[in-house]
Amino acid sequence: MSLDTGYPAGALLQPKLSAAPTPAPAADPAPVLAERPLGLAETLYNIPTLRKTLILVLLAAAWQLYASRLNNPLLFPTFGATLEALFDGIESGALLTRASFTLKILLTGYGGGIVLATLLTGIAIGSRLGNDLLETLTAMFNPLPAIALLPLALLWFGLGNGSLIFVLVHSVLWPVALSTHAGFKSVSTTLRMVGRNYGLSGPRYVTQILIPAAFPSILSGLKNGWAFAWRTLIAAELVFGVSSGSGGLGWFIYENKNQLEIPSVFAGLLTVILIGLAVENLIFRTIETRTVRRWGMHV
């Protein structure tokens, strides 16, 4: 920009500024709207669920289009065929029995892991040596993928649910113990002093101060534990899963692949996704909104 006016820049700006006419107020013939409701399209676009549903629909359409052009149901069945297999599986009960088998084992292992984690963190907050024990054990076992223990588990517990549960406990115990312990340790000194001020000690102190104060960490540990357990179990079932004629979802997938029922393989995978989503979004999300979010403690 050139200021070729013969004036020094400052001298030019100065009079302009002072001579600027003050805008006439209230002369605006068309008053600006303070607010207006959003249009229908905008309102709909603001709903996250709706946006995500749209993405899902587009993905399904792309899947359907690609698979029907590929026309090779053995490698890549269409979305329609997968849905059909899914409904067939549900209708015949096969998929549901398998899913409930998997969930039963999962809950047993998850429960066992949580009980052990509780015991271990209990020892850890009780004494310094216990604290060191927990820290050493979690440092050692947390990086070890639970599934890597499956061969050993098979050797010790044989081809059966015992092995699955052993691996599951391992996958839940360490992440839950780790975050519960971290949660306890991060409870503020002030809160601890408040608890002791009102005469709390021992188990009452733990249940009324430590556990609720550490609850955000505990909950995220439970969530992580669940995610690990779910992935581990499906993987373990893929390796083996048949015991006394029944098997879980992983086995359902493996079996159908062997029989070249590829739409059913896809249906099995879809079920794994759906159950995972349901637990995360229905169960854990609900707990979260009722507790941590309501208390303003979410991180």
Place this chain on the structure above:
Amino acid sequence: MSQPLLDVRDVTLQYKTSERLVTATNRVSFQIRTGDRFVLLGPSGCGKSTLLKAVGGYIAPVAGEIRLAGVPIRKPGPDRVMVFQEFDQLLPWKTVKENVKFALTASRTLGDKEAEERALHYIAKVGLAKFADSHPHTLSGGMKQRVAIARGMAMEPQILLMDEPFAALDALTRQQMQDELLRLWDDTHFTVLFVTHSIPEAVKLGNRILLLSAHPGRVRDLIESDGSDRVDDSGQLLSERIHRQLFDNPTEREEAFHVA
């Protein structure tokens, strides 16, 4: 004279950091009478907070003794309720009412029903009746401190221990809270031991002010105040006199006229 409510005698307090052993106070003595608004005033490092924690029963003196109504203090207890500076002294998972009630039921002071009544009574006293069912994270800093004070008062302890409860508030709210504390005191005449490093706050709130010097904390003087900060016989304002007594060292004086 009758027995003092709180008798602190020749108390030496030490605490360990990861590197050294710090002597926080050295042979400090003072007596608090029932109904006193007793202020511990001094620069940082004078051991006033440590002293308050010792009265609270969280730290045991290495020498000397602290007695409450003649009984030596050994551990924390609901007869001495602490109000902290930190906002997180409220349990975030409980509502305002539940926080006050919790103190009463956890300490087995009252049963569930009486606790509820008394909680509501004191919440109304600090003007938060409308917020009884709110969770702490929805309240402002000043409101949170009010809840903490209501919780402390609801316990009707022998002595209320306040550790710079208004230090984390903005200037305007701090003044309001000071006025409110005095109003509450006019109402019930509770005994309070108040720790602060602000001279104006000490002069305004205390009827007796204990001046402590730093490194390690020692008693400088005990001063009476009527809250008005008037010019005395020596021709200076009370706050000026305190200031001179606390900081005869000129470098310390620089950093002193601070939070009003």
